[in-house]
Amino acid sequence: MTQDTNQPLDLSSAAVVESSLLAFGAGMTAQNRQDVKNSYLFASLVANKRHNQLTLSEAWFDYFLEAMTDCGWAVARRTHEKASDTAQSLKLSNVAVQAVQVAASSLLGGGPVVQALGLFAEKAIDGLGKNEEALTLFKRSLYRQSNVMVGVASCIETKDGEVVMALGAIQRTVRKEDLDTVLFDWDSNTSATYRSTAALSFNTQIYAKARDLVEQRLGERAVSRIMDYDI
Template identity: 30%
Template sequence: MKNDAFIQHVMNVPPLESIRDARSVDLPASEAIVPAGAAVSGAGIIGFVEGMSQQAKDDVLDSYSYATLAADRRHSSTEEPGKWYQVFREVMTRVMHWTSQDAAYSSYSRRERVLTLDQIVMQILAKSLYAAGVGAVGAPQLLEIAGAAVEKLSEKDEPLQLFNYNSTKPLGGGRAMVGGCRESADGVIVLAVGAVELKTDLTVGNVLFFNWNSVSLDVQRNSDVFVFNQSLYARSRRQKVRDALERSADAVVELYPID
């Protein structure tokens, strides 16, 4: 399926509650530098390294949100673990002009008796970053900002409620994604993402920070380090993605700053 047809096919995403329209800010990078921060997007949280332009952050969140919603339309992460993330990766790479530098997919090894999903995500983020050769400076920086985003999420009621609403499922499962993003001086954007999809017999309202007994769940892990072709995205995708999200009305991503 061609990219334009693919976008047309997935643009009608079912609405989510209490979601605002995306911002339409389109400032040059030199006029819109913002400090480090983080945002909740669906069942994911992304931390941004200090110095990223507002346009870069908007492009990252729009493309990430679109890929997430497209995957949601095709697969349940709890009923078909792994297939959901495959669609997410395909949309990010084939439609949104991200290039995957490293990818990993595996079942969780039941070595720990008690675990939390944020710990699992940070572990696979670390492995993915170093496997992709991000470098002595970039890898720790992305890990640090992702860890800070998780910590801030646990301290803020409103974004945590939004995250839990989108990550927990009533019928035995859930999903959580954590990412760290940075923009180099010459405009290269790197996004490291870790994702966990789980099946469980338990019903909990806080998937990411719940103290899980390893025998009570089945966890699938995925991770990628993406590099963004922002100029190509701006020429052929930015406005189409924004328009598609706007036509989806309340299904567009909600941004809750947590810094």
């Protein structure tokens, strides 16, 4: 690990990781950002191999979190429920941001940091629509399956060096008419939508022992399924 990768970065950023968006707050080191992306992709691929998202969305999410735990993440809280709003239909962007805020509140108890994590999620979604290359990578998986588990996560690194993540995962059926639009513009009430949340903290020392193995197993997939973009 070089000195540069240990330096806190001044700007916030986001990344497409498979079918998820990860937002990173300013002050997080380059090494930790990379470790978060790789561990997240690794856990996603492990869960994909074990469970079908269409029929076993909750089991998929549980196994994803189990794989995250193996990579050094501690899960403080998780939920899984059907997302609905009797008053009016919701855009998936709202469902996703709310899920991140729920996870952040359970981990941090409220306050400006929770608001910041929600804002990072909003910026990640907004920034995706402005980056054609990242959007193309993100939507690629939609053309391969009729059902998707889409994640939105916000990460920060505290002054004490602790990395925390607030994660919202949205599972729903993909309609043909949805494929040519930005996913987060979809109406959540046009098909059954399930919302999962998780609050996690990262033990970087545990992951450091597994880093080489994770990177080796990911291989070229870490390059082809991860893309950074500005927010």
